[in-house]
Amino acid sequence: MSFHHRMMLQRYGLGCTTSLYSEVLFDPIFTPIFTAVLGTGAFNIGVASISYASIASAIATTAISIGLQALLAQAPKPPKPEDGRAPLNQAIPFRVYAVGRTRVAGARMMWEAKGSNLYSVQAIAGHRIKSFNRFYLNDDEVTVVDNVVTPLTTGGRYGAGSANVRLYTRLGANPETPYAELVSALGADGIWTNDHRGDGQASLAMRAHNADAQDQQTAFPYGAPSPSVEIDGAYCWDFRDPAQDPADQSTWTWTRNSAIILAWHLCFNEFGFGLDYQKALVPVIDLWKEEADICDEDVPLAGGGTEKRYQCNGWDTTENGPKSGLNAILATCDGHLVARGDGARILTVGKFRESRTATLTDADIVGHNVQYGVLFEDECNRLVPKFTYPATNYTSCDTDFFEDTDAQIAAGRVLTMEGSYEWCHQWRQARRLGKRDWLRQRQEVKGSLDVRLSGINSVYARWVRLETPKRLPKLDGKLVENRRSIVALTKGGFTMDFIEHPEGIDDWNPATEEGQQPPVPPAVNASEIPTPVINLIQAKANGGSVYIRVVIIDPADGSLTPVVRYRVADADGLGTPGAWVEQQNPSAVPSGGYIDLSTGNVPSDKVLDIQVAFIASNRRYSNWSVTETVTSTSDPIPPDALTSFTLTGSAPRLGNASFAFSTGNDAHARTVQLYRVATGAAFDQDTATLVGTRAVGPSASYTFTDGDASRSSFVTNGTFSSDASGWTLGTGWAWLSGAVKKTAGTAANLTQVYGSLGTEVIRYGFDVVGRTAGAVTLGMMGAPNVNGTARTTNGSFRERLTANGTNTGYRFLADATFDGSIDNVYAYPETPSCAPQGVWDYYAVPRNGSDVAGPASGPVTATII
Structure with a gap:
């Protein structure tokens, strides 16, 4: 095919394209030309x-x-999960990053023996993490209390005779805190000093003390202990939460949501792709929010309860480059990623x-x-x-x-x-x-x-x-x-x-398609007690309170007593978990290969961590099970929609808008939240402005005012209902049929003296009607004058002008060609509690006592001057 022929075909393709025309200009996905x-x-x-x-x-x-x-074979892949059991031993190890909840040993930074003690430090992750949850020495899970490995589940390992092991952790703050015990022991030799802080680096330190000769084999049967940990990894920017700032990592949250983790890996992970979030995410942020919400959808389980649709947990090293982690994240959510020509993903x-x-x-x-x-x-x-x-x-x-x-x-x-x-x-x-x-x-x-x-x-x-x-x-x-x-x-x-596209790919029947839980080989701790395996967790509402149902696999050993413990995952609002609360279930009876356990009443409407252990007849504990998380929702039923939601009062709405709403005969409705969005914008509770909350009951009526209801206009005769009294009319201005009109010919002012306006912000509202030519500009008189925007069309206008301390009144300055009328003039001083100027859509959302939202009512549109 000749070059000329190819160019003709290309021009024909461009001529057929719809991507250059207006119907695509409003498409958030496809607007940019590639x-x-x-x-x-x-x-x-x-x-x-x-x-x-x-x-x-x-x-x-x-x-x-x-x-x-x-x-x-050619595609890069993250390390195998088994690789997280032992630390990397390299002169210059690759750095590690981790998301969600996972087990990792990191890379060894220091390994030094001095006297009867062995000291080590491991770099767990090259960024700040949320928490250390569980600790392992070799393949033994151990309990750590006040940095000391206790003999609760070790059967003498790591604690026989004079032997003991201490573990210390750092979450990766910047700056970080040195390990005082290591500095005290090794600082004088320059091995580990106060300068070895590891800023921004989550780390784990160990001090292992030798046992006496006769106890050494009992205390350390596998030789020197090799620590690894289960952690909650990176904090990520949840773009659905208005309180989180992409430029301020202290506002971010820990998550397992696949979409949010992918956004972090693309834009914020130091070891990721380093994309500019303002280009990669912000132009299509509504689409990312939709995907994150889908990942968080609850999928029903065959035995009861739910789990999130798509969660992501894992770790990788910089040896592989960012694309291996990207593919691993996409695999957790059956993800499809697009790169637009403008850089958006x-x-x-x-x-x-x-x-x-x-x-x-x-x-x-x-x-x-x-x-x-x-x-x-x-x-x-x-x-x-x-x-x-x-x-x-x-x-x-x-x-x-x-x-x-x-x-x-x-x-x-x-x-x-x-x-x-x-x-x-x-x-x-x-x-x-x-x-x-x-x-x-x-x-x-x-x-x-x-x-x-x-x-x-x-x-x-x-x-x-x-x-x-x-x-x-x-x-x-x-x-x-x-x-x-x-x-x-x-x-x-x-x-x-x-x-x-396969038919039925989204269909899911848990009763027939969930399958069986994979078997867990009997894994006993040093006390020879198997570790429980959780099958499902479910929050059960019970007359306004809530308890937790926990189903575990039957260990086929009637001598073991199952014990459930829970804690509030965030007890202080800063991410610090609360204390564990244990409850034994000695009367639990196995059935069908499972044991159904339950707690007493737990704190309602909280995120709880749940673990299970077995207690043997000698009162020794097994290892605690894997931590599961559940929300203790006491009322899962959303309230009904409001029976009415209306705008009350009349225009002009000076700094406020008032509403009335009514609830139906619904005992689930406990509060109603009112939101404000720009008129015509889609309503999203995560991004809309929450303007207030009302406690409600069934079959009742309520009112709510957004803004400052004390404002009143200081304009005299702003509606010109019968004349133009109170105003000074320049050349060409005259009262006519409920307004003041100017004819073309000479530039002239329409003015009104008010007195000193101080230095406050003054809000104005006015109408331009019947205009056929020219421009008119609102301003405040003084030395100097303060002028607003020239208006060259008919319409209702709103302005905010800041008085400079010398202004004594306001005016409408019409140029020589202006031909039109001014009507409905309002002015008042703005206060911090005033609702913002503009045309707004309001929505009302009922919620139950567990903050489960019902159907939104609205939009109700209000124009605020």
């Missing part, structure tokens, strides 16, 4: 047919979770929505390559989801697999693939992710499309609907999933790899 190829996000690959060399030009990509063989997690769907027509496609079957070497008839299991001390584990026995018989063998979800720690979540990959893998329709520039919207979308009765009649009306798109101008614009 001007740059994908950078960092391009390193994610989705299916095995993708060549690794083409990554640099990718626009939209999905996570590696299956695909295997050659592709996965768009995430779409695994839940189909029509809003994330684009359309491709015959006119948009210049070439195609479609498979209507699966090659034998690509066939899979069994998919095994793999995840990291905290119940086995953070090791890789399989869930129940998905398989097609008929396909296995036809193939004559089992063809297995593994779904790799290493940063997923919930077995049920791994099953849900595995189902999605299994259904995709079973699809026979897949291939690639060469797309013109007119189809630019589709390359940014995760799902594409085909309207192709001529080019692809078999796929006309079908929904396909965009697995990867790259720039390919020689093929018309873009090349898109796709797969037909």
Whole structure:
């Protein structure tokens, strides 16, 4: 094909494009014209047919979770979860970052023996973390009280005779606090001094004291103890919370939400991609909020209760580069990441929505390559989801697999693939992710499309609907999933790899699809007592109070007494957990392989940490189970919508707006919150301005005023109802039919003297009506004058002018060509409690006693002068 012919085709593609026209200008996803190829996000690959060399030009990509063989061999992967048991020993170790809750040993920074003591320091994470939760020495979980490893669960290990082990932690503040005991012992030799603070570095220090010779083997049967810890990792910016500032890390929160963690990794992780959040996130922040909310959706469990849809927990080192962590995060939420030409990143997690769907027509496609079957070497008839299991001390584990026995018989063998979800720690979540990959893998329709520039919207979308009765009649009306798109101008614009979207991919029946909890091998502590394995946690409301139901796997040992303990995860509002409260369940009876436990009444509407242990007849404890988190919601039923919500009073609304609302016969309604947003803006409780809260009861009426109700206008005769008294009319101004009108000819003022206005802010409101030409400007008279904005159209206007201490009145300065009228003039001094000027939409949201929101009422629109 000649160069001239190619350029003709390119011009034709540009001529067909809709991306330059107004209907796309209001589309938050696709507005920017594509001007740059994908950078960092391009390193994610989705299916095995993708060549690794083409990554640099990718626009939209999905996570590696299956695909295997050659592709996965080249793709970087995070360390295996088992690698978190022992610290890295290197001269210059790679730094570590961690998100969610995970087990990690970090990298050894110091290992020194002096006298009878061994000292060590490990860099756990290269950033601030939330907490240290559990401690391990070698493979033994140990209890630490006041920095000392206690013999509660060790059976003499690490505490026999004169032996003892102390563990110290630092969360990674900047500046950080030195380890005083290590400085005292090693500072004089210059080994570890007060300058070894580790600013911004979470760390773990150990001092192990030798036992007497006869006790050494009992105290340290595996030699020198090697510590590792379970931590709650990085704080992240939750962009849904107005109180959190992306520029102030002290306002951030710890989270397991996959979308929020991905945003942190892209923009804020020192070891991530380092994108500018103002370019990568802010232009599409509403789309990120939608994905974060989906990740936080409650998914029902077969045994009762719920868990979050998509959570992320894991750690990685800088040896791998940021793309391995990115892919691991995407795999936890079946994520699809798009890089726009303006630098914005768009995430779409695994839940189909029509809003994330684009359309491709015959006119948009210049070439195609479609498979209507699966090659034998690509066939899979069994998919095994793999995840990291905290119940086995953070090791890789399989869930129940998905398989097609008929396909296995036809193939004559089992063809297995593994779904790799290493940063997923919930077995049920791994099953849900595995189902999605299994259904995709079973699809026979897949291939690639060469797309013109007119189809630019589709390359940014995760799902594409085909309207192709001529080019692809078999796929006309079908929904396909965009697995990867790259720039390919020689093929018309873009090349898109796709797969037909499986029907029922979002369906989930926990009773039949959840499967069985993976078995946990009997893991006993040094006291030979097995560690409990939690199956589910559920908050149960009970007459205004709440207790916690805990189901554990039956250890088949009637001599063990299960004990549940809980604590408030954030007792002081600063992230500090409360004290543990224990409750034994000696009368619990096993049933069907499980033991159903319950606590007494717990603090209502709090986030609680839950653990379970066994107590043997000799009163020794097992290790505590993996920590689970639950919210003790005492009233899960949302209140009904309000029966009425109206604006009261009349215009002008000077610094305030008043409302009336009524509740129905609903005992769940406890409060009503009123919100304010700019008129026409979408209502989002996370971003709207909360203007007030009213305590309410059933079948009652209430009022509420937003702003300062004491304001009144100091303008005399501002409505000009019968004349222009109180005003001085310049040349060309005259009263006419309830307003004052000026005719063109001479520049002149309409003025009113008020007296000294001080230095306060004065709010004004006025109407310009019947204007046919010229401009009129509101101002305040004095030395100097204070002028507002020239008005050259008809309408109702609002202004804020700051008096300078010399102003004695206000005026309307009309130029010589102005022809029009002024009416409805108001002015008053602003106070800090005044509602802001503008046109606002108000919403009212009822909430129950557990802060569960009911349906919003509104919008009710108010104009505030």
